[in-house]
Amino acid sequence: SLNEFYYRDVSLHWGSEHGLLPQSKPMADPACARHSGRDGVTSGSEGARDERVSVVMCFKNELIYLLLRTLATLRWRTPSRLLTEVLLIDDNSDTDSGEEILSFSSSLSLPVRLLRSNTSLGITQCRRQGVELAVG
Secondary structure: OHHHHHHHHHHHHOOHHHOOOOOOOOOOOHHHHHHHOHHHOOOOOHHHHHOOEEEEEEEOOOOHHHHHHHHHHHHHHOOOOOEEEEEEEEOOOOOOOHHHHHHHHHHOOOOEEEEEOOOOOOHHHHHHHHHHHOOO
């Protein structure tokens, strides 16, 4: 199936060689590179090193390869010292792709928590729930 093809392609080849993900681009502003800690440059502010974030993603009936591509992009583009967790909230999708998502995120060493709602909450309630449950 199409989902299996993209799952295999993203997980085995990391996607960028096949055009699923954009190739890495240099940051336009050197200050951004200093803040993100890229290229071995650390931030000038001590507080910036202590900042940690949670990414909250709400979805319903999303194609699995799009979710996997988003997770891969988060992993490659976000300094691991900043990322506390990725909180995925499934708003009562028709299919359960939880095992695939968790397996893929584990292979990327990406801290993912997947929550599934038994009823359809809508995007606003999903986001609120994500903010309440986020730890970063």
